[in-house]
Amino acid sequence: MSAQSKTAVSPTRKRSLKQKIARVRAEGGFAAALMLAPSVFLLLVTSVYPFLWVFRYVAYDYNGMTSYYVGAHNFTRMLQDATFWESVLHTFEYAALKVVFIIPLALIMAVLMSRKIMGSGIFRGIYFMPTIISAAVSSMVFTFIFAAYNGVLNAVLRAAGLISQNINWLGDENVAMWSVIIVAIWGGFGNYMIYFMSGMSSISNDVYESARIDGANGMQIFWKITLPMLSPMLKIILMLAITGAFKDYESIMVLTQGGPNNRTQVMFLYIYQLIFGTNVKNPQIGYGTVLSLMAAVIVGAVTGIYLLLARKLDDVM
Amino acid sequence: MKIQKLLCIFLAAAMAASLAACNDGSSSASSAAGAASAASQADEADEGGDSGDSGEAVTVEVWSNNRHDETYMTSSIDQHNADNPNLQIEYTIMADDWANSIQLAFQANTAPDIISMSASDGMTLSDYVSAGMFESLSSYIEGDETFQTVNEPYEHMYEGLNSIGDDIYWVPTGVRSGTRIEYNIGLMQDAGYDGVPSTLGELVEAAKAVTENGGGTVYGVGFTQNGFGRWLEGIGEMSGYNHMGYDYVNGVFDFSEWKPLLETAAEIYASGSVLPGSENQGVDNNRALFAQGSFAIWGNASQEAGVFTDQFPCDFEWGVAELPTMDGEVKGALPCTPNFAWVMLTSAEDKDACWDVISYFSSEEFLKGYFEGGYSAPLTGYMADKYDASKAGRIADFALQDYEDVYPTIPTITIEGDDYATVMWNVILGNVGADEAIEDLNTRYNNALERGLANGSCTRLVIKDFDKLNPSAGTCEYLTE
Numbered sequence: 001m002s003a004q005s006k007t008a009v010s011p012t013r014k015r016s017l018k019q020k021i022a023r024v025r026a027e028g029g030f031a032a033a034l035m036l037a038p039s040v041f042l043l044l045v046t047s048v049y050p051f052l053w054v055f056r057y058v059a060y061d062y063n064g065m066t067s068y069y070v071g072a073h074n075f076t077r078m079l080q081d082a083t084f085w086e087s088v089l090h091t092f093e094y095a096a097l098k099v100v101f102i103i104p105l106a107l108i109m110a111v112l113m114s115r116k117i118m119g120s121g122i123f124r125g126i127y128f129m130p131t132i133i134s135a136a137v138s139s140m141v142f143t144f145i146f147a148a149y150n151g152v153l154n155a156v157l158r159a160a161g162l163i164s165q166n167i168n169w170l171g172d173e174n175v176a177m178w179s180v181i182i183v184a185i186w187g188g189f190g191n192y193m194i195y196f197m198s199g200m201s202s203i204s205n206d207v208y209e210s211a212r213i214d215g216a217n218g219m220q221i222f223w224k225i226t227l228p229m230l231s232p233m234l235k236i237i238l239m240l241a242i243t244g245a246f247k248d249y250e251s252i253m254v255l256t257q258g259g260p261n262n263r264t265q266v267m268f269l270y271i272y273q274l275i276f277g278t279n280v281k282n283p284q285i286g287y288g289t290v291l292s293l294m295a296a297v298i299v300g301a302v303t304g305i306y307l308l309l310a311r312k313l314d315d316v317m
Numbered sequence: 318m319k320i321q322k323l324l325c326i327f328l329a330a331a332m333a334a335s336l337a338a339c340n341d342g343s344s345s346a347s348s349a350a351g352a353a354s355a356a357s358q359a360d361e362a363d364e365g366g367d368s369g370d371s372g373e374a375v376t377v378e379v380w381s382n383n384r385h386d387e388t389y390m391t392s393s394i395d396q397h398n399a400d401n402p403n404l405q406i407e408y409t410i411m412a413d414d415w416a417n418s419i420q421l422a423f424q425a426n427t428a429p430d431i432i433s434m435s436a437s438d439g440m441t442l443s444d445y446v447s448a449g450m451f452e453s454l455s456s457y458i459e460g461d462e463t464f465q466t467v468n469e470p471y472e473h474m475y476e477g478l479n480s481i482g483d484d485i486y487w488v489p490t491g492v493r494s495g496t497r498i499e500y501n502i503g504l505m506q507d508a509g510y511d512g513v514p515s516t517l518g519e520l521v522e523a524a525k526a527v528t529e530n531g532g533g534t535v536y537g538v539g540f541t542q543n544g545f546g547r548w549l550e551g552i553g554e555m556s557g558y559n560h561m562g563y564d565y566v567n568g569v570f571d572f573s574e575w576k577p578l579l580e581t582a583a584e585i586y587a588s589g590s591v592l593p594g595s596e597n598q599g600v601d602n603n604r605a606l607f608a609q610g611s612f613a614i615w616g617n618a619s620q621e622a623g624v625f626t627d628q629f630p631c632d633f634e635w636g637v638a639e640l641p642t643m644d645g646e647v648k649g650a651l652p653c654t655p656n657f658a659w660v661m662l663t664s665a666e667d668k669d670a671c672w673d674v675i676s677y678f679s680s681e682e683f684l685k686g687y688f689e690g691g692y693s694a695p696l697t698g699y700m701a702d703k704y705d706a707s708k709a710g711r712i713a714d715f716a717l718q719d720y721e722d723v724y725p726t727i728p729t730i731t732i733e734g735d736d737y738a739t740v741m742w743n744v745i746l747g748n749v750g751a752d753e754a755i756e757d758l759n760t761r762y763n764n765a766l767e768r769g770l771a772n773g774s775c776t777r778l779v780i781k782d783f784d785k786l787n788p789s790a791g792t793c794e795y796l797t798e
Contacts (some may be wrong), residue, residue, distance in 0.1 A: 016449040061774055062729050064420050077733055123415040143602070148594025149611065176584035256597065257542060261748040276417060282441070282729050285416075 054289045062285040074290040085289060087258075087265040088298065093177065094252075094266055095245035103241055106189045107230075108198030111222060124197075127190040135187060138208045139254035140185050146170050146255070170256050173263045180252050180264050187251065188244070190238055199233030200226065235310045242306055246299045267295045337631060375670045377438075381433035385623065386692040393683060406674055407727040416440050423450050423664060430665035434487045435656035436478055442486060443477065450717040452661040455482040457672045464488075469697040473655065476793045477726030477778075485592050489655030490679050491693030491702070494619040494715040495640075496551040496651070504535060505615035513614070513638035514792045517552055520614070524590035527613040531706040537590035539603045539612040544596055545742040548616025550642050551608040553578045555720065557648030557785050562737050563727040563764060565788070568779040568796065570762035572737060572755045577643060578746045579751045586746060596746070603761045604629045616640070616655070619715035623691055626710055633711050649785040650722040656694045726787045728775040730765040737762070770798055 004157035015023070024030060058074060060067040078084060113124050130138060145152045154166040169179040203226065211221050227234075249269035252258065258265035258273070275288040381390065387410060396404045404597065409429070411418050415438060423429040434440070439502055441594065445451045461755075465471070470488045474480040477489045498513045498520075510527035524537025531537075540764050541547060553575055561638045562572040567798045585591055588623070592612045595603050600617075607615045608629035625631050661668060677683060681703060688695050689708040706713045735743075737758050744754045769775035777798070780791035 039488065061772065063444060063729075064417070065444050066774070068772040070768075070772055081733070143598065147598065147602075149592055149606070151594075166593060168594050168597070171594050199669075222794060259542075259597070261743055261746070277454075282731055284731055287731075315318075 013208075026028055036039040038086065043174050052256060054292055055266075057286040057289050058293070059171075060286040062283075064283050064285060070286065076286045077287060078290050078294060083262060083265065084267075084270060084294075086168035086266050087270045088260060090177070090264065091246055091266040094184075094248070094264075095242060097177075098188070098245045099238070099241050101181070101240065102185050103190050105185065109193045110200060111169075111226065113193065113198055116199050124193075129190065130187045130212075133187075135250040137256050138187060139183060139251040142179075142251075143255060145168065145268050146179055148298065154232075169273060170259050173260050176256055176260055176264050180255055183251050183255060184245070184248060192241060195233065195237045196230065196241075199230045199237075202233075203229045238310065239303065239306060241304055243299060246302060265299070267291070271295060339712060350638075361419055368597065371780070372404055372559040374403050375542040375667050377431060377432075377665075377670050377674045378407045378409070378429035378523070379431045379674065379680075380409050380411050380419070380429040381597050382410070382412045382438065383433055383657075384410055384412050385434075386687065386690070387488065389687060389692060394399055397677060403493075404670055404673055406677075413472040420456070422542075426664070428664050430662060430667075430671045432660050432662065434479075434660045435493075436489070436491075436492065436654045436723065437611050437656065441477075441726065442479065442792055443481060443726075444729065446481060447665055448484065448691050451486045452663045452665065452668065453486060454488065454661060454672070455483060457675075458485060458488070461672075461676060463677060464676055467684070467697065467699055468679050469699060475655065475723045475789055476726070478723060479655070479658065481578050487658040487660045488679065489658045489696050490684055491655070491657035491688065491694065492696040492717060493654040493656050494717060495653045496548040496618050496720045497621075497715055498548065498638045498640060499615045499621050499625065500636050500638060501607070501610060501613045501631075502636050504610065508613070515639055517578065519640050521526050521581060521584050521588070521590070524614060525588050528588070528590040530589070534708060535610065536592040538585055538591040538614045539595040539600060539607055541600045541603045542596060542743050543738060545745065546738045548640060549578065549582050549741075550677065550747070551651050552642060553648050554649050555640055555651050556643040560649075560652065560724045560788065561727050563693075563778075565725070565778065565780040565791070566775040570759060570766065572758045573760075575753045576755060579741055579754070581643070581745060582745045583751075595761050601629075607631075619694055619712055619741065622709075622711035622715055626691075637711070639718065647720050647786075649789050650720055650724065651718070652724055653717060653721040655696055655723060657687070659729065706735070720786060722787060722789050725778060725780065728769065728778055729768055730762065730769045730775055732761060732765050734761055743796070773797075 010114070046201070057067060059069060061070045061074075062068075070172055073248060109127060113120050114126070148154065148166050148171060151166075151169070153169065154163070155165045158166070170176055182241040207225055208221060211225055216224065247268055249266055249272060252264050252266060252269055256264045258269050271288050271291045274284045274291070276283070331402040336608075358369075375403055383390070394408050398405050417426065419432055419440075442451070458464060468488050468490055470485055479485060486770065500513055502561045505523065508523065508530045510523045510526070512656060514520050514523055527535065556578065558574045558578065559565075559571055562570045562575070564571045576650050592603075594608065595606070595612070597715055598606075603615070604621075604624055606612065608625060608631045610631075610633060615663060617624075625635060642648070659678055661671045661675065665671045680701070684695070684700050685704050688700065688704040689692065691709045693714055694717070739747070740758055742756050743749045744751050764773070766777065770777060776795040779794045779796060781794070783791045
């Protein structure tokens with residue numbers, strides 16, 4: 001190597017290992033690594049390893065104890081599995097309806113609850129309470145509310161003269177999906193309301209004051225100030241709502257078990273039933289893992305498309 | 318600043334060390350709940366040889382999925398532990414997700430020594446034996462004459478269910494009867510029926526009559542989620558239809574003969590004789606509604622004796638009747654469920670001590686109290702003579718009939734799509750036609766059987782001398798193609 005080239009590399013000369021260690025130490029790198037180690041370890045063990053584990057059985061018929069090689073059969077079966085693809089459609093339907101109703105409702109309630117009116121603190125607590133109640137427990141209560149024979153809902157509707165015959169809320173294919181969505185909205189809107197309120201608290205009062213001085217009314221303030229300034233928060237809340245809705249299945253499992261006639265069957269409930277369902281005497285873990293991967297791809301694609309479309313929301317601030 | 322850094326490093330190291338400590342502790346997780354000393358005693362006992370002889374205390378860990386007998390089991394075990402300081406039983410009820418819990422515990426080396434077992438648990442014996450989880454009890458049974466006298470193990474060997482060849486893996490002591498009809502005597506009498514009719518067609522008419530009498534508040538029948546298996550399936554089996562659709566003589570699935578039953582049963586729904594929404598409610602909700610007098614006919618096995626006496630006591634007179642059949646004649650066996658049995662896991666350290674515990678749970682004195690408490694009915698003739706049926710409450714109404722038996726376990730296949738019970742229930746609800754459903758079931762079940770044979774996950778069971786009224790008596794042949 002020429003002397004010239006030696007001169008050229010000298011400004012970025014390689015540091016010795018000792019120097020590198022000293023530099024990392026000086027920057028606090030070791031402390032950071034040690035502090036991160038437990039959570040990284042837990043992440044690897046409880047999240048990454050199980051995800052990789054899934055790949056082990058995609059080509060097997062595995063019942064939890066013995067696995068039998070089936071080649072690509074699990075994949076071809078998935079392509080022909082009408083119940084699974086129906087469950088995918090139901091998942092989209094459920095997620096779309098849930099998000100369409102829950103986000104505006106949560107936003108409206110957040111605006112109302114942010115006003116300093118009497119009792120708003122209590123109502124805030126009441127609306128948030130479903131979030132901290134177990135989905136299984138609240139859904140069990142809703143089975144009594146929705147009961148066709150002696151349910152509270154039918155009794156109230158009949159007393160109000162709105163229906164003449166009891167509605168089979170959980171057993172009628174035309175109604176069952178709406179019933180599970182009602183429960184989902186009840187259970188989730190308080191949570192999103194708190195998110196919105198947190199976003200609204202970061203909007204400066206000066207902006208509102210200026211708007212009022214300029215003569216803006218409540219609706220104008222909401223559409224022209226609150227909503228635009230909430231948009232970065234809205235982007236995150238929507239993403240959480242969409243991914244959450246796609247993964248919901250607990251309350252559906254209690255309310256309808258995916259019925260009637262698979263009308264409320266959603267992706268993750270179907271997968272759960274294949275692997276852990278109480279009626280399953282021969283768990284289909286291999287096939288369930290293939291469906292899990294497909295479900296992950298679907299949820300990932302939906303999230304990706306959403307993030308792509310929602311980029312504009314960031315530009316507002 | 319330096320002190321802060323040191324503190325950070327110390328905290329991080331402490332957190333990592335605590336994780337490592339958690340990991341160390343996992344191997345003795347089972348002993349964490351107050352049994353740490355017991356586990357160490359067990360280890361010591363192993364080192365010292367036989368527990369009984371050495372005087373060292375041994376603890377045998379037992380898991381059960383039975384909740385209904387908790388009071389009797391815990392009081393008996395407390396008494397046993399007080400009387401036998403050298404052989405302690407640590408009893409845990411793990412009712413939920415039973416099979417998965419056992420498998421996971423075994424794989425994680427945290428399994429108990431003994432688990433409870435019932436034919437209704439759906440744990441396919443061959444899977445657990447081939448996975449090396451279940452210990453054969455044959456040698457212990459052979460050397461224990463008292464056990465043989467009380468439990469008649471050789472008379473209750475059910476191929477594929479509790480035994481494979483000459484190896485016995487669990488010995489049932491009790492039995493849950495096959496399904497019966499429980500009915501509200503007053504409602505049936507008001508509709509002009511003294512009891513439950515002997516054919517399904519007549520039962521449909523009776524349900525209509527009760528509903529018409531009920532004025533929109535009382536109905537003929539209550540079902541529950543996926544109600545086919547609750548009692549309609551038993552009617553088909555007693556009518557001579559293939560058990561779970563399996564033709565034992567030819568070793569194939571054939572659901573064709575179920576069509577008349579499906580069509581007749583569908584009339585119950587079509588006529589509006591079913592309590593609205595009962596098919597969406599859990600079993601207990603419907604039991605409560607029966608106990609309130611909301612419908613007249615309910616079907617379930619002998620566990621209802623305790624349910625309608627203690628859990629949801631009826632304030633009206635209720636009767637227990639045998640299931641009807643399609644033409645009034647019994648042409649096939651009604652499956653009953655051998656229960657209250659114990660399995661020793663291969664991971665058990667002190668197997669002799671485990672056998673002592675199984676012997677205790679299967680002893681005459683223990684079982685007498687169990688059956689008189691109404692927790693199950695005796696399976697053996699010996700215990701049937703020894704217990705006082707008058708103390709067992711309404712369970713005596715569910716006494717085994719001559720036509721009740723245990724069917725050989727059908728091949729374990731991986732079904733693609735809904736199982737037969739779900740499909741048949743959909744026919745009854747009017748969601749799919751009977752012909753279409755039967756063709757679909759025959760195709761999917763036989764395809765699954767062929768696939769299982771091809772990949773070695775199952776064998777074809779053929780019983781040339783199969784007798785539908787005495788299914789456990791045939792000679793089983795297992796074919797690989």
